[in-house]
Structure formats: structure tokens, C-alpha cells
Amino acid sequence: MSEFAEITGWGKCVPPAVLTNDQIASVIDTSDEWIRTRSGIRERRVSHVPNSDLASVAGMRAMAAADVSVEDIDLLIVATCTPDTVIPSTAAHVQRKIGARNAAVFDLNAGCSGFIYSLEVATSMIRSGSFKKALVIGSERITWLFNWSNRDTAVLFGDGAGAVVVEPSARESGLLYSHLGCEGEAADALQVPNFGTAGNRFVDNYEVFDVQFDGREIFRRAVKGMAGETHIVLDKLGLTDADIDRIIPHQANLRIIESLAKYLSVDMSKVEVNIEKYGNTSAATIPVALVEALEAGRIKAGDRILLAAFGAGLTRAAGLLRWGDRVTPLKHSDAELKPCDQTALDIVSESIERTL
Ligand SMILES: CC(C)(COP(=O)(O)OP(=O)(O)OC[C@H]1O[C@@H](n2cnc3c(N)ncnc32)[C@H](O)[C@@H]1OP(=O)(O)O)[C@@H](O)C(=O)NCCC(=O)NCCS
Structure with missing residues (x-):
């Protein structure tokens, strides 16, 4: 048994092709102004490679930062709702690509809350004493699912991956406590209904995915759900809002993030926000924002970091992370994606043609 499970390595991988609001407005009926003022998003990344490539590069960078060998x-765990294939899991593809042959591997789909769910699972498995070195990756290629005739969702999402290494520790560090939940009665508020065994594959159109989305309903439940989970976590640990050094919230909408900060009486200067660059990358938003906070020196040894998310399900999650001593990587990886010679609009052009 280990008392704690500390994050010892971190890495991210965002694909190079940038899709701006103006570029989206050149193909569908929307505007930079609408997207920016309603969501805070200015641009997002579009992947030219499968999800497991993004996950693998993020994972290799995290292992280098922790200076752990892949065999160890x-x-x-790959948190994702956009797997490379349904069979096998994305985690199995990642295992093969990075050579993690001694790892137990699985995907975890909790929508945008997937990274916090996965970190809780990995933390519990490390604390049990049965596992010694976990690689937890949040990774998505959401743009692959886009139906460009659903303008409300096509403008909100983007692709990316973030990863952490988790190891046993005797010092109070890592995910100290988390609380996870789901509002299944509102599952219809965000779903892709014609992809999976509930459908008739010979009747349903499996080429064009319907993205069913009730943004207002999700917005309403998101702030309440994240704030509720946060207070459960703080109460359990005997902490108050004033004890939070940084908040790393899921990046779905700047207005949701600001409402959460207000609800918790935490100044926005303590909140990580990068939605303007990447949009909503689902399970990847929190690990990508964590890596960027570390890279920019905004996390200090011993900081108490609140993670909070909500997503398809409708899942909700919050967790309190205590940072360890080290805020700089031990090593750097030279892992890179294969070069991309297309623009973001080139990558999505066929999908635009077939779904508009
Ligand atoms: C989606 C979201 C940005 C919409 O913002 P909103 O202020 O609630 O906007 P509304 O839904 O009220 O829509 C307002 C109008 O904009 C229109 N609109 C929708 N998408 C648009 C787009 N891309 N461009 C221009 N207009 C758009 C709507 O048709 C509506 O028009 P109407 O008033 O004439 O009917 C917001 O609800 C949200 O962020 N929700 C949560 C995010 C989320 O669910 N993320 C995924 C789960 S993590």
C-alpha cells in the first residue's frame, strides 16, 4: 500500500494545423464575433493523425519529464470519447506505438470529465500497492466526428492530448480526494446517437453523425455540477475556497469558467484559461492546461490545485491535487507527430462536403 500517488511527469501534444473562427465562418453560417463572445474561443487545432498518435506523443513527453522508462x-489509461477504433481500445494502440509492453491498458469514456475520472482510477490503483507507474492520458480527435450542419457544436471543439505519470509517494501529494458523478437523466443533452450498437447499422447513416446538443441545458447543469462536486471535495478535506491556489477547470466555455470562479469566490487570476487557443478538447483540456501552467511557472511546489469538469453523460467531477516538490521536467522527449503538409481546412474539407 502506498499512501499517496504523486504526479511526477507531464506532457502535451497539440496538432499543428490551426483552424480560426474566420476560417470556419468562410464555410458555415457563423462569425468570429458570435463564437468569441458566446464561448471565448478564437481558434482550435485539427489533427491530421489518429487520436492514438496524439496520445502517444503526449505520453512519451510525460515519461521523459518523469524520467521513467517505458518498460516500467x-x-x-486513455481517457477519450473519440477512440481510434472501437475494437481494440485506443490504449491498446498507444501501448503498441510507445512500446509499453508491461502495462495493463484500457480506455475510460466519461466524456469531458474523463481525465479526472482516470486520474482517480490510477490514483486508487497506485495506492492499492498493485501498480507502481501509471501513464494517464486525456486525448481526443473530436473534429473527426463533426457534422458541419450542426453549427452550434462544430465551432466549439478541437483536438489535442495531455498526459501525466503517476507514482507512489510517502509525501502528501497527488490527487488527495475526488468526487465523481453523472446526471444520466440528461444524457440526451449531448450525444452522437447514430454511432454504436443501439442503432441499426443497415438503416442508420453511419457516415454522417448526428451531434445532438442542448448547449443551454449543459451550461446550466455545468456550473451547478462542478460547484457541487467542488464543495464535496473541499468539505471532505477540511478546506475552504480560500485554500485553493489554482483552478484548472474543463475548458468548454469561458462564461462557464467565469461563473464557476465567481461561485467559488476565487479571482480569475488563479484560474487556468486556454480555451481561446484550443476550444473544447474534451478529456484533454485539463491535462493540456496543467502542462501549460507548469511550463509558464504558474504552479509552485505544494500548491493545492482544484480540477473540475463536466461532460457527456452528463458526467461531473472535481478533485483536489496537491503538487509535489518538482515543477520542472527531468528530461525532454524528442517525440513528434509525423509532419503535416495540409491546412486545417484541407483536413476537414471532405467532412464539410459530406455533412453540410
Ligand atoms: C453552445 C453555447 C456557446 C451557446 O451559447 P448561448 O448563449 O446559450 O446561445 P443560444 O443557445 O442561446 O443560441 C443563441 C442563438 O445563436 C444561434 N447559434 C447557434 N450556434 C451558432 C453559431 N455557431 N454561429 C452563430 N449563431 C449560432 C442559435 O441558433 C440561436 O439563435 P436564435 O436565438 O435565433 O434561435 C453555450 O450554450 C454553451 O457553451 N454551452 C455549454 C457548452 C457545452 O455544452 N460543451 C460541451 C459539453 S462539455
């Missing part, structure tokens, strides 16, 4: 990874 005994647990590999």
Missing part, C-alpha cells in the same frame, strides 16, 4: 509503465 504498468498501467496505461
Whole structure:
């Protein structure tokens, strides 16, 4: 048994092709002004490679930062709702690509809350004493699912991956406590109904995915759900809002993030926001924002960091992370995606043609 499970490595991978609001407005009926003022998003990344490539590069960068060898990874979890294939899991593809042959591997789909869910699972498995080095990756290629005739969703999402290495520790560090939930009665508020065994594959059109989305309903539940989970976590740990050094919230909408900060009486200067660059990358938003906070020196040894998310399900989650001593990587990886010679609009052009 280990008392704590500390984050010892971190890495991100965002694909290079940038899709701006103006570029989207050149193909569908929307505007930079609408997207920016309603969501805070200015641009997002579009992946030219499968999800597992993004996950693998983020994972290799996290292992280098922790200076752990890939053979020592005994647990590999990929939080995703956009798997490379349904069979096998994205985690199995990642295992093969990075060579983590001694790892137990699985995907975890909790929508945009997937990273916090996965970190809780990895933390519990490390604390049990059965696992020693976990690689937890949040990774998505959401743009692959886009139906460009659903303008409300096509403007909100983007692709990316973030990863952490988790190891046993005797010092109070890592995810100290988390609380996870789901509002299944509102599952219809965000779903892709014609992809999966509930459908008739010979009747349903499996080429064009319907993205069913009730943004207002999700917005309303998001702030309440994240604030509720946060207070459960703080109460359990005997902390108050004033004890939070940084908040790393899921990046779905700047207005949701600001409402959460207001609800918790935390100044926005303590909140990580990068939605303007990447949009909503689902399970990847929190690990990508964590990596950027570390890279910019905004996380200090011993900081108490609140993670909060909500997503398809409708899932909700919050967790309190205590940072360890080290805020700089031990090593750097030279892992890179294969070069991209297309523009973001080139990558999505066929999908635009077939779904508009
Ligand atoms: C989606 C979201 C940005 C919409 O913002 P909003 O202020 O609630 O906007 P509304 O839904 O009230 O829509 C307002 C109008 O904009 C229109 N609109 C929708 N998408 C648009 C787009 N891309 N461009 C221009 N207009 C758009 C709507 O048709 C509506 O027009 P109407 O008033 O004439 O009917 C917001 O609800 C949101 O962020 N929700 C949560 C995010 C989320 O669910 N993320 C995924 C889960 S993590």
C-alpha cells in the first residue's frame, strides 16, 4: 500500500494545423464575433493523425519529464470519447506505438470529465500497492466526428492530448480526494446517437453523425455540477475556497469558467484559461492546461490545485491535487507527430462536403 500517488511527469501534444473562427465562418453560417463572445474561443487545432498518435506523443513527453522508462509503465489509461477504433481500445494502440509492453491498458469514456475520472482510477490503483507507474492520458480527435450542419457544436471543439505519470509517494501529494458523478437523466443533452450498437447499422447513416446538443441545458447543469462536486471535495478535506491556489477547470466555455470562479469566490487570476487557443478538447483540456501552467511557472511546489469538469453523460467531477516538490521536467522527449503538409481546412474539407 502506498499512501499517496504523486504526479511526477507531464506532457502535451497539440496538432499543428490551426483552424480560426474566420476560417470556419468562410464555410458555415457563423462569425468570429458570435463564437468569441458566446464561448471565448478564437481558434482550435485539427489533427491530421489518429487520436492514438496524439496520445502517444503526449505520453512519451510525460515519461521523459518523469524520467521513467517505458518498460516500467504498468498501467496505461486513455481517457477519450473519440477512440481510434472501437475494437481494440485506443490504449491498446498507444501501448503498441510507445512500446509499453508491461502495462495493463484500457480506455475510460466519461466524456469531458474523463481525465479526472482516470486520474482517480490510477490514483486508487497506485495506492492499492498493485501498480507502481501509471501513464494517464486525456486525448481526443473530436473534429473527426463533426457534422458541419450542426453549427452550434462544430465551432466549439478541437483536438489535442495531455498526459501525466503517476507514482507512489510517502509525501502528501497527488490527487488527495475526488468526487465523481453523472446526471444520466440528461444524457440526451449531448450525444452522437447514430454511432454504436443501439442503432441499426443497415438503416442508420453511419457516415454522417448526428451531434445532438442542448448547449443551454449543459451550461446550466455545468456550473451547478462542478460547484457541487467542488464543495464535496473541499468539505471532505477540511478546506475552504480560500485554500485553493489554482483552478484548472474543463475548458468548454469561458462564461462557464467565469461563473464557476465567481461561485467559488476565487479571482480569475488563479484560474487556468486556454480555451481561446484550443476550444473544447474534451478529456484533454485539463491535462493540456496543467502542462501549460507548469511550463509558464504558474504552479509552485505544494500548491493545492482544484480540477473540475463536466461532460457527456452528463458526467461531473472535481478533485483536489496537491503538487509535489518538482515543477520542472527531468528530461525532454524528442517525440513528434509525423509532419503535416495540409491546412486545417484541407483536413476537414471532405467532412464539410459530406455533412453540410
Ligand atoms: C453552445 C453555447 C456557446 C451557446 O451559447 P448561448 O448563449 O446559450 O446561445 P443560444 O443557445 O442561446 O443560441 C443563441 C442563438 O445563436 C444561434 N447559434 C447557434 N450556434 C451558432 C453559431 N455557431 N454561429 C452563430 N449563431 C449560432 C442559435 O441558433 C440561436 O439563435 P436564435 O436565438 O435565433 O434561435 C453555450 O450554450 C454553451 O457553451 N454551452 C455549454 C457548452 C457545452 O455544452 N460543451 C460541451 C459539453 S462539455
